[in-house]
Amino acid sequence: MSWDIAYYQNPSGRLPGVEYLDGLPSKLAVRFSAVLDMVAEAPPPQFSGGGYWEAMHAPLTGYHEVRVNGAGRTHHRLFCVLENGSPTELKRRGLANPAIVVLTGMTKPFRTTFSFQEYQQILDIGEEHKSMYPRRVV
Amino acid sequence: MAVGDYHRRRTAQHLADPELREVYEQTRAEIAQVDAIMRQLDHLRESIGMTKADLARLIGKDPAAVRRLLTTGAVNPEIKTITAMAAALGAEIRVVVPEMV
Numbered sequence: 001m002s003w004d005i006a007y008y009q010n011p012s013g014r015l016p017g018v019e020y021l022d023g024l025p026s027k028l029a030v031r032f033s034a035v036l037d038m039v040a041e042a043p044p045p046q047f048s049g050g051g052y053w054e055a056m057h058a059p060l061t062g063y064h065e066v067r068v069n070g071a072g073r074t075h076h077r078l079f080c081v082l083e084n085g086s087p088t089e090l091k092r093r094g095l096a097n098p099a100i101v102v103l104t105g106m107t108k109p110f111r112t113t114f115s116f117q118e119y120q121q122i123l124d125i126g127e128e129h130k131s132m133y134p135r136r137v138v
Numbered sequence: 139m140a141v142g143d144y145h146r147r148r149t150a151q152h153l154a155d156p157e158l159r160e161v162y163e164q165t166r167a168e169i170a171q172v173d174a175i176m177r178q179l180d181h182l183r184e185s186i187g188m189t190k191a192d193l194a195r196l197i198g199k200d201p202a203a204v205r206r207l208l209t210t211g212a213v214n215p216e217i218k219t220i221t222a223m224a225a226a227l228g229a230e231i232r233v234v235v236p237e238m239v
Contacts, residue, residue, distance in 0.1 A: 004140075004141045004142035004145075005142055005145040005146075006141045006142060006144070006145065007144060007145070018148075026152065026155070026158055027157075027158065027161045029152070030152050030153075030158045030161050030162045030165070031161060031162070031165045033145075033148070033149045033152060033162065034161075034162045034163075034165035034166045034169070035165065035169065036145070037149065037166070038166055038169050038170070038173075042173075047173065049169070049172075049173070050168060050169035050170070050171070050172030050173050051172060051215065052165075052169055055206075094141075095141055096140065096141065097141075097142070099141060099142070137141060138139070138141075138144040
């Protein structure tokens, strides 16, 4: 069964993941969509990802990222969480199906890492998202 | 609007542009190829009864890294790792040009 793809909505009603994608050249944004669609169809637990989809390590264990490189090998990253569980649990989260939820995105120069503060920002969004019943997504 | 409709609508808008559709299809094809190679290697490994740890030892890689490659796909496989795995399994990686119909 294919998973749904959803975007996290913050308490102000903004969609950080969509805002990030809309700020990218369309060709890059489409590549992100292609990866998300393939992951959703696979579905995620069975998908190798071809280097575009990866489970993250500490401090972001439990999160996944879509990795697309742009001009000058700039690294563009879309941070996601997987929503899965029993039908009862999914219903509690306001979801009809398992889902990939896009939280936000970030860009970094070639061969650099995100700072602790940037990772913390992702974690804060993720924790806020996971505390919501039902989930606030579109 | 059901969960997932927003993404579907957004993608459909992009794909209405032939140039963006081509990028979308090309990205999918690229991912599918890597995914297929990793699955084939893992099936081959299972069929000959080799553990992931044994395979890692044969190619001089960290067993955890090979496990991630073959299960979660949590890393971007390098071509030299793929070819080493294929060789250790008695196989080889080839480039095949599909026949034009």
